[in-house]
Amino acid sequence: MSAPAPAAGTASLDVERIRRDFPILAREVHGRRLVYLDSAASSQKPLPVIEAMERCHREYYANVHRGVYTIAEESTAAFEAARLTVARFVGSADAREIVCVRNATEAINLVAYSWARANLGPGDAVVVSEMEHHANVVPWQMLAEERGVELRWLPVTDDHRLDTAGLEHALDGARLLAVTAMSNVLGTINEIRPLADAAHAAGALILVDACQSAPHVPTDVTAWDADFVAFSAHKMLGPTGIGALWARAELLEAMPPFMGGGEMIRDVRLDGFTPNEVPWKFEAGTPAFVEAIGWAEAVRYLDTLGLTAVRAHEKALTAYTLEALEARFGTKLTVYGPRDVEARGSAISFLFEDIHAHDISQVLDQGAVCVRAGHHCAKPLMRRLGVPATSRASFYLYNDEADADALVDALAEAERFFAL
Amino acid sequence: MPDLEDLYREIILDHYRAPRNRGELPVPPAHRVEGFNPLCGDEVVLYLDIDDGTVRDVRIGGQGCSISQASTSMMSAAIKGRTVEEARKLVRAFDALMSIHESHLDGADGADGADGTDAPGAGSEPDALTDTRLGDLMALRGVVKFPVRIKCATLSWHTLRQGLDEAAAG
Numbered sequence: 001m002s003a004p005a006p007a008a009g010t011a012s013l014d015v016e017r018i019r020r021d022f023p024i025l026a027r028e029v030h031g032r033r034l035v036y037l038d039s040a041a042s043s044q045k046p047l048p049v050i051e052a053m054e055r056c057h058r059e060y061y062a063n064v065h066r067g068v069y070t071i072a073e074e075s076t077a078a079f080e081a082a083r084l085t086v087a088r089f090v091g092s093a094d095a096r097e098i099v100c101v102r103n104a105t106e107a108i109n110l111v112a113y114s115w116a117r118a119n120l121g122p123g124d125a126v127v128v129s130e131m132e133h134h135a136n137v138v139p140w141q142m143l144a145e146e147r148g149v150e151l152r153w154l155p156v157t158d159d160h161r162l163d164t165a166g167l168e169h170a171l172d173g174a175r176l177l178a179v180t181a182m183s184n185v186l187g188t189i190n191e192i193r194p195l196a197d198a199a200h201a202a203g204a205l206i207l208v209d210a211c212q213s214a215p216h217v218p219t220d221v222t223a224w225d226a227d228f229v230a231f232s233a234h235k236m237l238g239p240t241g242i243g244a245l246w247a248r249a250e251l252l253e254a255m256p257p258f259m260g261g262g263e264m265i266r267d268v269r270l271d272g273f274t275p276n277e278v279p280w281k282f283e284a285g286t287p288a289f290v291e292a293i294g295w296a297e298a299v300r301y302l303d304t305l306g307l308t309a310v311r312a313h314e315k316a317l318t319a320y321t322l323e324a325l326e327a328r329f330g331t332k333l334t335v336y337g338p339r340d341v342e343a344r345g346s347a348i349s350f351l352f353e354d355i356h357a358h359d360i361s362q363v364l365d366q367g368a369v370c371v372r373a374g375h376h377c378a379k380p381l382m383r384r385l386g387v388p389a390t391s392r393a394s395f396y397l398y399n400d401e402a403d404a405d406a407l408v409d410a411l412a413e414a415e416r417f418f419a420l
Numbered sequence: 421m422p423d424l425e426d427l428y429r430e431i432i433l434d435h436y437r438a439p440r441n442r443g444e445l446p447v448p449p450a451h452r453v454e455g456f457n458p459l460c461g462d463e464v465v466l467y468l469d470i471d472d473g474t475v476r477d478v479r480i481g482g483q484g485c486s487i488s489q490a491s492t493s494m495m496s497a498a499i500k501g502r503t504v505e506e507a508r509k510l511v512r513a514f515d516a517l518m519s520i521h522e523s524h525l526d527g528a529d530g531a532d533g534a535d536g537t538d539a540p541g542a543g544s545e546p547d548a549l550t551d552t553r554l555g556d557l558m559a560l561r562g563v564v565k566f567p568v569r570i571k572c573a574t575l576s577w578h579t580l581r582q583g584l585d586e587a588a589a590g
Binding site for chain 2: 358363373
């Protein structure tokens with residue numbers, strides 16, 4: 001097993017060495033080097049993650065929390081160790097605060113179904129921002145319809161940042177502020193601590209959608225003073241099918257179970273059941289424990305590189321790409337989101353003249369350049385921006401300047417092809 | 421790999437750059453119908469002026485990728501002045517064209533290669549799928565080599581079918 005290239009006290013990553021850890025990056029598409037610029041949708045997987053999951057399947061696969069035989073003890077220990085690894089990754093020392101779910105979407109739904117339905121009703125309000133992914137919009141719209149809860153919106157400014165001018169007013173009488181730490185469309189980074197302070201001052205809790213931020217910038221739930229944090233493994237080098245809800249232990253203790261079934265009970269009688277302890281109370285059925293084990297390996301990979309170094313690399317690469325796009329295409333290309341790389345992540349959404357995002361994406365594919373095209377599951381934001389769809393190139397630790405150059409060249413090809 | 425030129429034929433790009441019959445018609449007497457592709461956000465708006473079993477006039481609107489917009493434009497040109505029955509046959513023929521398997525398309529004779537179509541008589545009436553019937557629309561045949569784009573091409577046609585059904589229902 002190869003260890004990731006260590007940060008070695010520098011702010012730069014040895015990307016060439018990192019790329020060798022990702023087998024898929026050696027692949028060619030249409031005879032060209034694969035240029036994967038869709039990590040905001042899902043990241044690629046390094047060998048240590050692939051191998052850790054294979055090792056479990058080959059050597060100690062058995063259902064967790066059930067058997068008393070050796071391999072079942074091994075798989076249970078590995079699963080629970082993975083939970084602690086993930087807890088530490090977000091700045092918690094308490095593994096009970098990590099509820100394993102399928103993904104960030106399920107984590108948010110868990111809060112909406114368990115905490116919100118037990119605590120909110122007519123007269124209560126939930127505040128969300130206009131830059132949220134549908135995952136942090138629709139569960140609250142469903143709650144609003146079902147329970148008569150009021151939904152309030154925090155707008156987006158003309159320079160594509162969160163407009164906090166009306167924050168205090170919006171939070172007046174609100175019970176929850178649900179907001180992303182990093183927009184999946186704009187890349188905009190939202191400073192969570194001031195938002196949490198404002199929410200708490202108003203007597204509300206804060207839920208942070210950390211799905212986009214967790215892979216790229218250090219997460220510290222204590223520094224954030226957050227109440228609920230949702231994130232997914234697959235965007236941070238881990239496998240699909242697993243994510244987590246982090247929540248303060250006392251909140252989880254007070255919340256009713258979400259789904260019923262095995263694992264989540266302490267006792268079941270003819271006349272009822274007693275729920276299990278936190279966090280298993282929320283984990284009905286066999287969990288995705290092989291995936292959890294792979295996820296913990298992904299966390300170790302990121303920890304070895306250091307997220308601070310990852311962030312520095314992505315800031316430099318984002319700045320390089322923004323400059324290259326502007327130098328080559330000028331005003332023909334419109335970038336959405338802050339230009340200041342301190343205020344944004346590495347997802348770059350753009351429009352190219354009148355060429356539709358799907359046509360851009362199609363031509364880019366001929367150059368083996370993978371970008372996302374569409375509304376990015378953020379239709380309220382797209383309406384705010386006044387565009388039906390954008391293209392989005394998103395960078396991660398395994399991307400380099402050659403990838404950015406390939407994007408620019410492929411866009412030049414699209415420009416030539418569609419020459420309107 | 422399929423060539424981009426198979427997808428973006430010159431006539432398709434021409435319709436995309438200069439769509440025919442763009443605009444609106446007064447409703448009523450015209451019938452208005454909308455179609456959406458929720459996955460990509462493409463939308464098509466059709467105004468159909470149907471009188472005495474004939475599509476007297478048609479106007480198109482909406483927004484989306486070059487394939488969806490060109491297909492809409494080409495469709496509007498193809499059905500204008502046709503009888504409703506002829507327009508329905510075109511919808512069926514276009515559906516069949518979009519379900520031709522790529523292996524058939526690569527062969528010398530793509531005309532009777534229809535499969536998986538619910539078009540009545542498509543198998544026994546290969547003439548229904550010849551270039552003569554579909555004319556310029558055959559330029560869209562290359563779309564089937566790019567499976568994720570087929571929905572872009574068929575959106576306007578399925579919207580037309582819905583519009584014809586609604587107009588017939590009164």
